Amino acid sequence: MSGRPNTRLADLFGLAGWSKGELARLVNRQAAAMGHPQLATDTSRVRRWIDMGEIPRDPVPRMLAALFTERLGRVVTIEDLGLVRQGRAGKRQGDGIEEHPDGLPWPPERTAAVLTEFTGMDLMLNRRGLVGAGAALATGSTLSGAMYEWLHTDPALRADAPVLDDPLHADPAGFDRYEAAPVGSQEIEALEHSVGVFRAWDAARGGGLQRKAVVGQLNEVGGMLAYHHPPHLQRRLWGVAANLAVLAGWMSHDVGLEPTAQKYFVIAAHAAREGGDRPRAGEALSRAARQMVHLGRPDEALDLMKLAQSGAGDRLQPRTKAMFHTIEAWAQAAMGKGQAMRRTLGRAEDLFVTDRRDAATPDWMQTFKDEDLYGMQALAYRTLAEFDPKAAGPAQHYAQKALALRVDGRERSRIFDHLSMASACFIADDPEQADRYARLALMAMGSNSSRRTWDRLREMYRLTAQYAGYPRIQELREEIRVALPKQRARKDGAGAQV
Numbered sequence: 001m002s003g004r005p006n007t008r009l010a011d012l013f014g015l016a017g018w019s020k021g022e023l024a025r026l027v028n029r030q031a032a033a034m035g036h037p038q039l040a041t042d043t044s045r046v047r048r049w050i051d052m053g054e055i056p057r058d059p060v061p062r063m064l065a066a067l068f069t070e071r072l073g074r075v076v077t078i079e080d081l082g083l084v085r086q087g088r089a090g091k092r093q094g095d096g097i098e099e100h101p102d103g104l105p106w107p108p109e110r111t112a113a114v115l116t117e118f119t120g121m122d123l124m125l126n127r128r129g130l131v132g133a134g135a136a137l138a139t140g141s142t143l144s145g146a147m148y149e150w151l152h153t154d155p156a157l158r159a160d161a162p163v164l165d166d167p168l169h170a171d172p173a174g175f176d177r178y179e180a181a182p183v184g185s186q187e188i189e190a191l192e193h194s195v196g197v198f199r200a201w202d203a204a205r206g207g208g209l210q211r212k213a214v215v216g217q218l219n220e221v222g223g224m225l226a227y228h229h230p231p232h233l234q235r236r237l238w239g240v241a242a243n244l245a246v247l248a249g250w251m252s253h254d255v256g257l258e259p260t261a262q263k264y265f266v267i268a269a270h271a272a273r274e275g276g277d278r279p280r281a282g283e284a285l286s287r288a289a290r291q292m293v294h295l296g297r298p299d300e301a302l303d304l305m306k307l308a309q310s311g312a313g314d315r316l317q318p319r320t321k322a323m324f325h326t327i328e329a330w331a332q333a334a335m336g337k338g339q340a341m342r343r344t345l346g347r348a349e350d351l352f353v354t355d356r357r358d359a360a361t362p363d364w365m366q367t368f369k370d371e372d373l374y375g376m377q378a379l380a381y382r383t384l385a386e387f388d389p390k391a392a393g394p395a396q397h398y399a400q401k402a403l404a405l406r407v408d409g410r411e412r413s414r415i416f417d418h419l420s421m422a423s424a425c426f427i428a429d430d431p432e433q434a435d436r437y438a439r440l441a442l443m444a445m446g447s448n449s450s451r452r453t454w455d456r457l458r459e460m461y462r463l464t465a466q467y468a469g470y471p472r473i474q475e476l477r478e479e480i481r482v483a484l485p486k487q488r489a490r491k492d493g494a495g496a497q498v
Contacts, residue, residue, distance in 0.1 A: 006053045008082035013050060016071045020046040023067070030063045055083050065121065075121040075260060079106065079114060111270045115241060116222030118263060119215050119248075126212050137259050140292050140300025143266065143285075144307040151273065151281060151311035183224050188236045191221065195243045196363070203367065203410040207251025208449030214251060218244040238275030242268045243364060246284050253291050254412075256451040262288055279320060282312025283364060289327050294452065298334035305331065317361070322351040323368050326376035333380040336387035341380055348373065371405035374398045375413060378420040385427045395424035412450050415441050419456045426463040434463075435472050442483060454485060 013023070024041045031039035036059065048054040055061070061083040068076040078084055084106075106114055194217060201210050221241045229237065249264030265288040272280035285308040292301035305328045309321075316324075325348035332341040352373050381395035399421040406414045418441035425434035438460060445453050461480050467473040 004053045005051050006049060006082045008080060010050050012068055012072070012076060012081060016068060018071075020050075026067055027060060027063055030067060031060075034059065034063070049083075053082075062117075065117070066124070069121045069124060073125070075118055075125065075263070077114065077117050077121065084110070106270070111267075111274050112222050112225035112241075115225070115245070115267050115271065116219055118267065119219035119222060122215050122248075122260065123212065123219060126215075137262055137295070140289070140297065140303040143262075143288065144303045147266075147269070147285075148307060148311070151269070151278070151307065182227050182229060183233070183237070185233065185236075188233060188240065191217070191240045192236070192243075192363075195240060195247070198244075198247055199367070200409070202247060202251055202254070203412055206412055206448045206450030206453070207254030208451075211248065211251040211255065214244055214248045218248055235275045238271050239277060239280070242272035242275060242277065242280050242284065245271055246287060246364070249284075249287060253287075253294075254450045254452050258291065258295065261291060265291070278311060278313040279316050280362065280364060282308040282316070282324070283320065285311070286324055286327055289331070293327070293331050293334055294455070296334075298331035301331040301334075302328065317365070318351040318355040319361070319368060320365055322348040322355070322373065323365070323376075325351065326373065326380065329380045330376065330383060333383040333391075336384070338384050338388055338391065341384055345377055345380060348377075367410070369405070371402045372413070374402035374405070375417050375420070378402055378417060378424070382420045382424045382427075385424060389427050392424040392428040396421060396428065399424065411444055412448055412453065415444050415448065415450075415453045416456060418444075419453070419460050423460045423463055426460070426467070431467045431470055431473055434467075435476055438464075438476055438480075442479065445483070451485075458484065 016023075018026070020043045024043055024046050027041045027046075028039070031037065031041075039060065041056075041060070045054075045056070049056060056064075061078045061081065064081055064083065065076050065078050068081065198210055198214050198217075218241065221237060221244060225234075225237055225241060228234065245264050245268035249261045249268060252258075252261035252264060265284050268284035268287075269281040272278070272284060285304050289301040289304035289308060292298065292304060305324060309316075309324050312320075325344050329341045329344035329348065332344060352370075375398070378395050378397075378399035378401075381391045381398060385391040385395055399417050402417045403414065403421070406417065418437045422434045422437035422441065425431070425437065441453070441457065441460075445457065457480065461477065461484075464473055464477050464480075468477060
């Protein structure tokens with residue numbers, strides 16, 4: 001018992017709208033259903049959890065997480081409730097202890113448990129048809145501030161832990177939480193292959209159709225990580241976990257589950273660092289930065305990109321640095337900083353052409369090709385054109401170059417390029433060409449589950465207003481209005497800007 005109020009639990013308790021007596025009865029009912037009839041909770045004990053910081057014994061924290069998850073319709077973890085006994089505090093200069101914002105970072109031994117708990121709750125929301133989006137996004141500065149020192153230190157790999165008598169040892173507390181078993185190189189190879197399959201499906205059809213499958217696979221990998229495998233296998237497992245977490249985050253972002261996506265990006269950064277792959281951790285954080293730009297928070301995206309680039313260490317390949325710069329340039333464009341954007345894109349181009357591919361390209365970078373560089377350049381210039389219409393010309397140039405190379409089935413990227421092109425044409429006062437590219441995008445969007453494509457279409461639709469007197473554009477506007485799905489109200493206070 002800390003003697004201090006548990007503000008996290010108090011805040012969520014207030015959101016849930018229960019009385020202390022109601023929560024106590026729900027816990028007792030849950031305990032009986034789980035085969036723990038000896039557990040008895042009352043109003044005074046709930047009060048001690050909230051007002052005095054008392055942490056109940058296992059399995060009560062997990063029961064509370066499940067109850068709050070179902071009540072609030074979003075993933076609520078033990079960390080969110082402030083019910084973790086160790087590893088939550090960080091040193092504060094001067095006196096005492098201070099918790100990191102949002103419980104970041106968590107200690108190495110907690111990463112697999114956090115991963116498995118969060119994915120399990122996410123799957124529960126899927127099963128029960130809950131929306132899972134009712135949380136607030138942490139700001140980019142909060143994430144970067146909390147994770148800076150952690151990301152810049154060398155990870156204490158599980159594989160480097162003291163050797164135990166049983167080389168496949170797992171924490172006994174994990175057996176009722178995980179269905180884990182030791183795995184070998186063939187199983188890990190199959191998992192690595194599955195990442196490629198999921199990645200290709202996401203790029204072709206959007207994140208909505210396979211998100212649950214990816215989350216389920218990540219949940220299984222979390223169970224495998226409860227064991228101490230030989231070092232080379234453990235590192236590969238952490239790599240699989242990082243890749244799946246990035247995919248789960250990207251798919252969640254793609255369908256508008258923004259707080260859930262952000263949590264997966266943070267989990268991916270932790271998993272990559274556990275596996276000793278700091279460049280992968282940086283790339284995971286760069287995804288969170290892209291999410292921030294999409295949500296209209298480019299200044300926070302720049303905070304995250306600084307952390308992603310500095311925390312990735314000195315092993316970044318030129319092509320990865322180039323990709324990072326394109327995200328930074330997009331954020332600068334969204335702030336109307338044209339000169340800074342052009343300088344940053346120039347650095348990206350220089351780095352991209354100097355990448356001789358001498359070193360093996362990480363699997364997560366193999367999809368950043370020439371067309372992706374051009375596509376990001378088109379997006380940056382199209383975004384800047386909102387402030388400076390002269391940028392519409394370069395946006396059209398790079399979008400056309402990207403589209404000429406889109407032959408690998410990544411339909412979502414093609415849709416984005418069509419929308420960049422259409423928007424740039426409207427800004428450049430070329431409604432005839434804009435209509436053509438807008439219709440190409442609209443035709444492809446029906447078979448794609450990406451909400452982000454619809455967000456971009458809404459931004460393009462806004463540009464059609466000044467041409468509403470043109471018969472073809474009026475028809476286009478009506479077709480878009482009919483096709484647009486109804487917008488869910490965002491609870492994070494942000495809207496898509498590009």
